[in-house]
Amino acid sequence: MSSVSRGFRGRRRDVGGEEGRVPPGQYVTQDFPVLSAGPTPHTPHDQWSFSVEGAITPRTWTWEEFRSLPSETVTADIHCVTRWSKLDTVWEGVSLDTLLGQADRGGMFVMAHCDGGYTTNLPAQDVLGGQAWVAFGYGGQPLPPEHGGPARLLVPHLYFWKSAKWVRRLLLLDHDMPGFWETYGYHNYGDPWREQRYSGD
Amino acid sequence: MDALDGNAIAGLLHNVFSSEMTTATGTCATCGSASVVGELMVYLQAPGTVVRCPVCGNIMMVFVRRKGMTCVDLTGLAHMAA
Amino acid sequence: MARAAVQRRLTWQLATVDAVTDETPRVRTLTVGVPGWPGHQAGQHLDIRLTAEDGYQAEREYSVASAPGEPVAITVERLDDGEVSPYLTQELQAGDEIEVRGPVGGYFVWRPEDGGPLLLIAGGSGIVPLRAMLRHRQQTGSTVPTRLIYSARTRQDVIYSAELMELQQGDGVDVVLTLTREQPPGWDGHTGRVDAELLRELAWPAGQDPLAYVCGPTAFAEAVSATLVGLGYPPQRVRIERFGGTGGP
Numbered sequence: 001m002s003s004v005s006r007g008f009r010g011r012r013r014d015v016g017g018e019e020g021r022v023p024p025g026q027y028v029t030q031d032f033p034v035l036s037a038g039p040t041p042h043t044p045h046d047q048w049s050f051s052v053e054g055a056i057t058p059r060t061w062t063w064e065e066f067r068s069l070p071s072e073t074v075t076a077d078i079h080c081v082t083r084w085s086k087l088d089t090v091w092e093g094v095s096l097d098t099l100l101g102q103a104d105r106g107g108m109f110v111m112a113h114c115d116g117g118y119t120t121n122l123p124a125q126d127v128l129g130g131q132a133w134v135a136f137g138y139g140g141q142p143l144p145p146e147h148g149g150p151a152r153l154l155v156p157h158l159y160f161w162k163s164a165k166w167v168r169r170l171l172l173l174d175h176d177m178p179g180f181w182e183t184y185g186y187h188n189y190g191d192p193w194r195e196q197r198y199s200g201d
Numbered sequence: 202m203d204a205l206d207g208n209a210i211a212g213l214l215h216n217v218f219s220s221e222m223t224t225a226t227g228t229c230a231t232c233g234s235a236s237v238v239g240e241l242m243v244y245l246q247a248p249g250t251v252v253r254c255p256v257c258g259n260i261m262m263v264f265v266r267r268k269g270m271t272c273v274d275l276t277g278l279a280h281m282a283a
Numbered sequence: 284m285a286r287a288a289v290q291r292r293l294t295w296q297l298a299t300v301d302a303v304t305d306e307t308p309r310v311r312t313l314t315v316g317v318p319g320w321p322g323h324q325a326g327q328h329l330d331i332r333l334t335a336e337d338g339y340q341a342e343r344e345y346s347v348a349s350a351p352g353e354p355v356a357i358t359v360e361r362l363d364d365g366e367v368s369p370y371l372t373q374e375l376q377a378g379d380e381i382e383v384r385g386p387v388g389g390y391f392v393w394r395p396e397d398g399g400p401l402l403l404i405a406g407g408s409g410i411v412p413l414r415a416m417l418r419h420r421q422q423t424g425s426t427v428p429t430r431l432i433y434s435a436r437t438r439q440d441v442i443y444s445a446e447l448m449e450l451q452q453g454d455g456v457d458v459v460l461t462l463t464r465e466q467p468p469g470w471d472g473h474t475g476r477v478d479a480e481l482l483r484e485l486a487w488p489a490g491q492d493p494l495a496y497v498c499g500p501t502a503f504a505e506a507v508s509a510t511l512v513g514l515g516y517p518p519q520r521v522r523i524e525r526f527g528g529t530g531g532p
Binding site: 034082117 | 260
């Protein structure tokens with residue numbers, strides 16, 4: 001039983017004339033909000049590594065090895081479940097096709113593990129085929145720690161909690177498991193265009 | 202993002218526990234430290250509210266608002282006493 | 284510890300905005316009439332809920348700016364990228380209705396019997412709950428020695444300026460302003476951050492068993508409280524409330 005607050009609209013319907021590019025229930029922001037469920041880790045490059053393990057030949061890269069992998073510049077719109085969208089963000093990162101290899105991963109799942117203990121789960125199909133990166137650059141600069149640096153996952157076609165900050169390890173699984181926010185009732189898949197915010201949406 | 206403290210969620214906590222909780226003492230299930238709830242680390246700028254132990258940093262409580270209900274996880278809390 | 288709070292479920296109540304008062308170009312005080320308000324303590328909060336026509340809701344928690352017994356008031360700083368504070372400081376008018384629930388909180392609260400000497404340290408809009416304490420002290424005739432150190436960016440950003448100057452002159456409260464970004468011509472007050480040097484000069488000596496309340500943005504509150512502990516204040520005599528505004532000290 002709520003009473004409407006005269007003249008209150010929230011800012012979420014402000015899509016800045018970009019209706020077709022903004023998923024339902026989102027507003028467009030120019031700044032880059034910092035969301036975090038814990039302190040920002042500051043892992044120095046010489047203590048940083050990135051691993052793939054599980055149902056895959058395990059592999060670990062040091063920062064230098066990781067940075068010597070072929071990288072791509074990616075321009076993407078990103079959509080946070082807290083209702084902001086940011087258009088035309090420019091990233092630099094290593095494609096997950098490069099990190100996970102060319103083998104058929106149909107029916108498999110990826111659990112991303114991060115510094116600070118955060119996890120999120122994704123279908124392997126959604127991180128292959130040029131859809132996901134481990135990004136180390138943003139806007140032509142090194143990715144700042146508050147936005148996930150040294151490196152974060154970038155999966156722009158899903159809500160941004162799937163683009164885990166401070167990612168260090170991808171675990172390939174033959175079954176699905178909920179990650180951190182998914183455990184608390186956020187949607188297991190998180191497609192912003194179908195407004196899959198919570199389980200059951 | 203800087204953490205706030207338990208004072209910032211006084212209303213949420215009161216609503217969940219039906220009592221003023223910022224002066225209660227919560228014991229961390231990970232490290233066993235007892236802290237006044239008003240002094241716990243609180244992260245609000247996230248899909249939910251995450252409350253951490255100021256001593257060891259581990260999660261003590263998580264609150265997620267979903268379709269008018271609040272999902273409450275207290276598994277990181279060993280004990281809470283008013 | 285005795286349980287002071289009565290067990291009481293919080294419910295949202297429709298409140299009427301009775302008055303709006305501009306404190307600074309960015310800060311406005313809203314005085315609200317809340318039917319059945321059970322009374323509050325100095326330093327407590329209330330929650331505000333706004334509802335758009337399509338049902339979208341936003342909730343925020345604010346410190347109560349008024350003393351116990353006074354009409355309920357909150358003081359809101361407008362954050363330019365905010366969702367709720369621009370509405371509260373620019374759109375809302377006297378006669379409008381908003382939903383509130385409260386009071387809530389009990390940790391960052393001062394009662395006259397808590398004594399002192401009292402050291403109140405504010406960064407930016409962190410002054411708000413401390414102002415409620417100052418008014419409560421005055422209202423109850425408390426003679427607890429009290430010093431307020433208030434860090435603001437510029438003279439224009441000082442909230443409750445006239446009221447604080449009056450307290451300074453008439454009521455035995457030391458009010459110390461420090462302006463961190465810009466000072467008016469002829470300013471002979473403090474200019475820097477609330478650092479160890481300033482606190483060594485102005486904080487009550489730890490030997491007097493002072494009680495400190497520190498309210499401001501997280502980095503400010505943590506730096507100040509750590510400095511006080513470094514000066515010998517026992518941590519349990521330094522109460523902290525952090526807030527997330529971008530206002531800055």
